[in-house]
Amino acid sequence: MTQEGKNIIVQHLTRRFGDFTAVDDLTFGVERGEVFGFLGANGAGKTTAIRMLCGLLKPTSGRAEVAGYDVARRPEQVKRRIGYMSQRFSLYDDLTVGENLQLFGTIYGLRRAALRERTEEMYRKLEMEPLKNQLVGGLPPGWKQKIALSAAMLHRPEVLFLDEPTGGVDPLGRRRFWELILDAADEGTTILVTTHYLDEALYCNRTLIMADGQMKALDKPRTLMREYGARDMDDLFGKLTRSTAVPDTTAKEGEA
Numbered sequence: 001m002t003q004e005g006k007n008i009i010v011q012h013l014t015r016r017f018g019d020f021t022a023v024d025d026l027t028f029g030v031e032r033g034e035v036f037g038f039l040g041a042n043g044a045g046k047t048t049a050i051r052m053l054c055g056l057l058k059p060t061s062g063r064a065e066v067a068g069y070d071v072a073r074r075p076e077q078v079k080r081r082i083g084y085m086s087q088r089f090s091l092y093d094d095l096t097v098g099e100n101l102q103l104f105g106t107i108y109g110l111r112r113a114a115l116r117e118r119t120e121e122m123y124r125k126l127e128m129e130p131l132k133n134q135l136v137g138g139l140p141p142g143w144k145q146k147i148a149l150s151a152a153m154l155h156r157p158e159v160l161f162l163d164e165p166t167g168g169v170d171p172l173g174r175r176r177f178w179e180l181i182l183d184a185a186d187e188g189t190t191i192l193v194t195t196h197y198l199d200e201a202l203y204c205n206r207t208l209i210m211a212d213g214q215m216k217a218l219d220k221p222r223t224l225m226r227e228y229g230a231r232d233m234d235d236l237f238g239k240l241t242r243s244t245a246v247p248d249t250t251a252k253e254g255e256a
């Protein structure tokens with residue numbers, strides 16, 4: 001594909017399950033180092049879209065390219081270049097922090113020396129050295145979440161997919177977690193993150209709002225709020241997910 005600088009390119013991506021269309025004709029691109037939010041209620045199609053972009057589920061029609069590779073034709077190349085963290089944190093409760101990281105590093109094909117170096121780096125960065133011999137099962141959700149993020153990033157992926165990574169974490173923990181996400185983006189990682197905490201959209205460079213598998217809007221969150229005359233993200237979301245939503249042109253007047 002020809003769109004320079006884009007790390008994710010999605011064109012008319014569609015997935016049906018029988019007669020039901022879970023993802024309906026999505027088209028967008030994500031820049032390298034961008035934090036791109038997927039906002040939608042339960043069942044909007046976010047996870048289905050992510051599974052296609054990770055090369056885990058074949059599109060019914062349309063196409064997508066991630067880190068330079070077609071997700072349907074070259075899923076193995078895609079998987080090597082991405083990190084994925086699901087809402088369930090994907091960790092093994094009965095292994096220690098160190099064992100979990102070792103396991104994920106091995107799955108991602110890291111050699112022993114690289115794995116050791118990156119694990120040490122993660123311990124330092126997240127100040128979790130004292131936890132390395134503790135079983136993951138006994139840790140609070142905020143820590144599990146940071147460890148799951150570390151596991152998904154051990155192999156330094158170009159693109160990171162985070163599917164509701166902050167579910168079940170308290171507000172302070174969510175804020176700290178977002179600092180980690182933004183740090184990773186500053187270092188050049190492209191991030192696609194889904195959430196149904198609407199306030200989290202404000203951390204994203206751009207947000208795609210989804211309902212019933214379809215894209216209802218896509219832009220910088222504050223631009224969208226202005227465009228639709230919304231007080232906050234909740235208000236915007238309500239306006240956009242009602243089928244009659246139209247941009248509020250009067251709200252735009254007089255604004256820069």
Ligand SMILES: Nc1ncnc2c1ncn2[C@@H]1O[C@H](COP(=O)(O)OP(=O)(O)OP(=O)(O)O)[C@@H](O)[C@H]1O
Pocket residue numbers: 017020022040041042043044045046047048049
């Ligand atoms: N394998 C499947 N077979 C049939 N229907 C499916 C399948 N996977 C997902 N769906 C349906 O597709 C729709 C979108 O689901 P999806 O999990 O993508 O939504 P979501 O936006 O991620 O929601 P959530 O926040 O609950 O995870 C839902 O109605 C779901 O029931």
